[in-house]
Amino acid sequence: MSVTELTLEQTQQMMLYVSQKMQESKDLLSHADQVIGDGDHGIGMARGFESVEEKLSHSSYLNCGELFKSVGMTLLSTIGGAAGAVFGSLFMGMGKGLSDAQVINETNLSVALQAGLELIQKRGGAKVGDKTMIDALSPAVDAASDGKDLSMGEFLDKISLAAEEGKEKTKDMVSKIGKSKTQGERSLGFPDPGAISVTLIFKFMHEYVRSIQ
Amino acid sequence: MSVTELTLEQTQQMMLYVSQKMQESKDLLSHADQVIGDGDHGIGMARGFESVEEKLSHSSYLNCGELFKSVGMTLLSTIGGAAGAVFGSLFMGMGKGLSDAQVINETNLSVALQAGLELIQKRGGAKVGDKTMIDALSPAVDAASDGKDLSMGEFLDKISLAAEEGKEKTKDMVSKIGKSKTQGERSLGFPDPGAISVTLIFKFMHEYVRSIQ
Amino acid sequence: MPVIKKVINDPKQVAKESLEGLVLAYHGKVRILEDCSSIVRTDLPQGKVGLLVGGGSGHEPLFAGFVGENLADGSVNGNVFAAPSPDKILCATQAIDQGKGVLYLYGNYAGDNMNFDIAAELAADLDIETRTVRIWDDVASAPPERIEDRRGIAGDLFVIKVAGAAAASVSTLDDLFRITTKARDYTRSIGVALSPGSIPETGEYTFELGPDEIEIGMGLHGEQGVSRGKLIPADELVDSMIDRILEDMPLEQNDKVCVLINNLGASTMMELLIVNRRVMQRFSDDGIKVHDTLIGSFCTSQEMAGFSISLLKLDDELEKYYDTPADSFALKTR
Amino acid sequence: MPVIKKVINDPKQVAKESLEGLVLAYHGKVRILEDCSSIVRTDLPQGKVGLLVGGGSGHEPLFAGFVGENLADGSVNGNVFAAPSPDKILCATQAIDQGKGVLYLYGNYAGDNMNFDIAAELAADLDIETRTVRIWDDVASAPPERIEDRRGIAGDLFVIKVAGAAAASVSTLDDLFRITTKARDYTRSIGVALSPGSIPETGEYTFELGPDEIEIGMGLHGEQGVSRGKLIPADELVDSMIDRILEDMPLEQNDKVCVLINNLGASTMMELLIVNRRVMQRFSDDGIKVHDTLIGSFCTSQEMAGFSISLLKLDDELEKYYDTPADSFALKTR
Numbered sequence A, B: 001m002s003v004t005e006l007t008l009e010q011t012q013q014m015m016l017y018v019s020q021k022m023q024e025s026k027d028l029l030s031h032a033d034q035v036i037g038d039g040d041h042g043i044g045m046a047r048g049f050e051s052v053e054e055k056l057s058h059s060s061y062l063n064c065g066e067l068f069k070s071v072g073m074t075l076l077s078t079i080g081g082a083a084g085a086v087f088g089s090l091f092m093g094m095g096k097g098l099s100d101a102q103v104i105n106e107t108n109l110s111v112a113l114q115a116g117l118e119l120i121q122k123r124g125g126a127k128v129g130d131k132t133m134i135d136a137l138s139p140a141v142d143a144a145s146d147g148k149d150l151s152m153g154e155f156l157d158k159i160s161l162a163a164e165e166g167k168e169k170t171k172d173m174v175s176k177i178g179k180s181k182t183q184g185e186r187s188l189g190f191p192d193p194g195a196i197s198v199t200l201i202f203k204f205m206h207e208y209v210r211s212i213q
Numbered sequence C, D: 001m002p003v004i005k006k007v008i009n010d011p012k013q014v015a016k017e018s019l020e021g022l023v024l025a026y027h028g029k030v031r032i033l034e035d036c037s038s039i040v041r042t043d044l045p046q047g048k049v050g051l052l053v054g055g056g057s058g059h060e061p062l063f064a065g066f067v068g069e070n071l072a073d074g075s076v077n078g079n080v081f082a083a084p085s086p087d088k089i090l091c092a093t094q095a096i097d098q099g100k101g102v103l104y105l106y107g108n109y110a111g112d113n114m115n116f117d118i119a120a121e122l123a124a125d126l127d128i129e130t131r132t133v134r135i136w137d138d139v140a141s142a143p144p145e146r147i148e149d150r151r152g153i154a155g156d157l158f159v160i161k162v163a164g165a166a167a168a169s170v171s172t173l174d175d176l177f178r179i180t181t182k183a184r185d186y187t188r189s190i191g192v193a194l195s196p197g198s199i200p201e202t203g204e205y206t207f208e209l210g211p212d213e214i215e216i217g218m219g220l221h222g223e224q225g226v227s228r229g230k231l232i233p234a235d236e237l238v239d240s241m242i243d244r245i246l247e248d249m250p251l252e253q254n255d256k257v258c259v260l261i262n263n264l265g266a267s268t269m270m271e272l273l274i275v276n277r278r279v280m281q282r283f284s285d286d287g288i289k290v291h292d293t294l295i296g297s298f299c300t301s302q303e304m305a306g307f308s309i310s311l312l313k314l315d316d317e318l319e320k321y322y323d324t325p326a327d328s329f330a331l332k333t334r
């Protein structure tokens, strides 16, 4: 049976699952950041999602907007660094986009992702091609807006794939923003750590949805 | 033909030879000092004997006393550290003992070595058994005073052997003086670097004498 | 790879515990703002214009070590190599503000920029005026035409010193902004690393260097420098570094500068002094006057061996502020 | 073994070039005595009792960094890890003496003792009065009944600080000797190393340590410590070090001490601050008052990672001298 929306309760469960899996991705992300950044991306993401897990385990929300805002605020105040601002903004923007929705679905998630992307770009000014998480997020946002009438599983699969492709492309980019930018050409050949995080977040969302189908 | 004394000229040549060979012993001595001291003994001895070589190449002396005093003063002012005071005193004491002698031989060398030993002990207060160069020098002084009517070659061979035996015994001693003393029991099993230097100095004197026989 | 040994308790608590240790070394001159990873002067003169500095931890004594008399009023300290979050910046801002507003002064990194900007918006919501000066002294990190892309390294110290003295005497935030901006614009640095640092929580070095390699244009974090080079004799290396700075900020005879030779961590004072010897020879040859020299570990990058050279060019106004006696944990001048 | 990289020119010239670099950083307050490896204050007050410090190089900023106002009048600096020779000590003595004599203050090592003693005899021949205080603060290096066998480590700084202030105000060498001896007797230290240092001329580490080993009772040179131990959490390690000092110099409630946490070289300020946190917790538990805290690289041993804790117990007289503002390259206090 294919799901076309997630309840508030399921959405909270999904974010709990994502939080756990992102903590498990700590070393992978730090190692990616060692190559072209300052080596702490996984530490920050793990710290942030540990707090999200803690927060979500003890809270209940009125709507999905509140839920995502809470995730965003928690990431913003516990990750710090570029990732804190960027991933905090992603979920805060999504929360704003979801507003008082009681469920998430293809339609409102597509709006939410767009709002998240915009907030990040307002904060950090990165464009596609600068070798940041934007390069994974932006194609995902595009993919989210053009598909129609997909199940949640199909929808998240599509987003994940788009993000994954975008992340792969960052290997061919010279970094223009963030700690890796001083390395210039030396950043070639390696994917952007934040882009990997975006890919993983969507992948884990997808995994959760598959698990309840 | 066996030599029973060295002229002033030969003595100066001998000390030049000793200076060259001691510089070549730099790493050996530093490594010995790495194990139980601060690792610089060879550096200091090489620096000192480089200056002695330089000095002796450009000086002439009225007598053997002056010659040895000059060696002692040069070592004292260029080695620094414990070795500077100790080996400087050794040669200054020998110079005092030799006084205005025009040659060195078994008799006056035996007096000179005794005088050198006394000056070192006055300065540093080390006794036999403290695991210092005294443990090589003191047996050599004893050996020097009891032998009679030996050629210079035989005499220096005997002294060298006594020093060598004394140096070997320092392996079984717990250091009581100098940088190695804080190591206590951990200094067991290793020879004292300064004792190695004493042994080498006599050995190189002996080598020189053999080369002119 | 060699094992990284550190005298710590819990790797996750290093930022917190070192801040506590620093406050205890100040003997009452600063206090911790609980849950805000921030410290503030206890003897904050009433009605002064505020100066808040901050950034990631792991660079000790930067930033917290420069909070004190005629220096910063407070610092907000993130986790190791991670900019502090907006809520903590806001918390420190509120503690410092005396109605005259607060200047945010920090190194120009994407993370710091975003977090301080968000905090500034939150402060505006509370009617606290803020202005921002980002330090971008590292000449290696971008060409002059993209100076705003450069990052802040040890030159931070010069800018904080001038800004701290100015903050103690000016009466408006705009004045402080103007003077601090000038100090920033008159500061240039360049760094090299001989060995990498590590992050306590990973316990791993952040990059690798060959036995005779150095990393040129090194920053203050694990991110690598701009290029690799060979380890050359000190005088040659210093010459190339000074050349690079002077290309960017030409100096003329009789110009006055302050010199900072900053230890990135594990270099020896012996090396820094040998570096200073060459720096002084160069400037004496060129007729440039060295007004003051600071040598030591001010802005570090964990156990990284390496150093940077920073210059602050003085005009009369900057000289006056630079010469104001300062007193903090990590910088005392008379 | 990893390659040791250093920013130097000629390994044989490191002591000379670093001394030159240091003098250039002082901007005229000290001068070099040519051919004597010594520096002397340029503003030596007329008729003062002299204070000469010295020892091997390689411990920068010790000793030369503590020459200045209300500190030492001069320092004589040997080669790396080698006591200076008598002729150089004599040369510095003559430059410092103002007819009131000169106190020799240095760490208690066979090499220093012999060389300074010979210099004292030479000085006596020139009718210059000298007296000697040997610093033996390292509690690990010999039991209390053989205190004269202990070596001098970072506690040097406390003794020099008190002696320098005293030398600026007393009128006889005997008074200076008495006060300095008291400062020495009230000072205790203990050190640990996490990794070895090296000597520039050999380019080799002076000993080896396993990945989880520390060297306990570490000195300031390549010579190893007293025993090996395991790397334990910071708080535990600090407790054991403090215990060891207090066994030797018991403190009672309301006793006043100054604390020095000295970086042997490559430890991070972050670690030292975490160490200080625990030191302060301990003393606050015991009701012991910490009058002042110094944390930094004062007495180093090349690139050795590790640190020492030193305590100076104060009485009214020592406190007065300790609190005298001091100004030198490496120590400025207000």
Ligand SMILES: Nc1ncnc2c1ncn2[C@@H]1O[C@H](COP(=O)(O)OP(=O)(O)O)[C@@H](O)[C@H]1O
Residues within 6 Å of the ligand: A033, A037, A038, A039, A040, A041, A042, A044, A045, A080, A081, A082, A083, A084, A086, A120, A123, A124, A125, A126, A131, A132, A133, A134, A177, A178, A179, A192, A193, A194, A195, C081, C082, C083, C110, C111
């Ligand atoms: N201005 C920006 N806009 C979007 N993403 C950014 C920006 N700056 C940095 N990032 C992302 O942040 C990631 C680095 O995060 P992290 O390592 O946690 O922070 P820091 O760079 O402060 O150490 C980069 O890989 C990049 O994807």
Ligand SMILES: Nc1ncnc2c1ncn2[C@@H]1O[C@H](COP(=O)(O)OP(=O)(O)O)[C@@H](O)[C@H]1O
Residues within 6 Å of the ligand: B033, B037, B038, B039, B040, B041, B042, B044, B045, B080, B081, B082, B083, B084, B086, B120, B123, B124, B125, B126, B131, B132, B133, B134, B177, B178, B179, B192, B193, B194, B195, D081, D082, D083, D110, D111
């Ligand atoms: N008081 C002393 N009397 C005699 N020899 C001594 C004394 N102290 C040290 N030595 C000798 O000096 C040697 C060490 O010399 P060196 O390493 O050059 O000096 P330092 O100990 O100052 O580094 C020791 O091996 C020992 O033989």
Ligand SMILES: [Mg+2]
Residues within 6 Å of the ligand: A033, A037, A038, A039, A040, A041, A179
């Ligand atoms: Mg990072």
Ligand SMILES: [Mg+2]
Residues within 6 Å of the ligand: B033, B037, B038, B039, B040, B041, B179
């Ligand atoms: Mg030695």
Ligand SMILES: [Mg+2]
Residues within 6 Å of the ligand: A038, A040, A041, A081, C056, C080, C081, C082, C083
């Ligand atoms: Mg970071």
Ligand SMILES: [Mg+2]
Residues within 6 Å of the ligand: B038, B040, B041, B081, D056, D080, D081, D082, D083
């Ligand atoms: Mg030595």
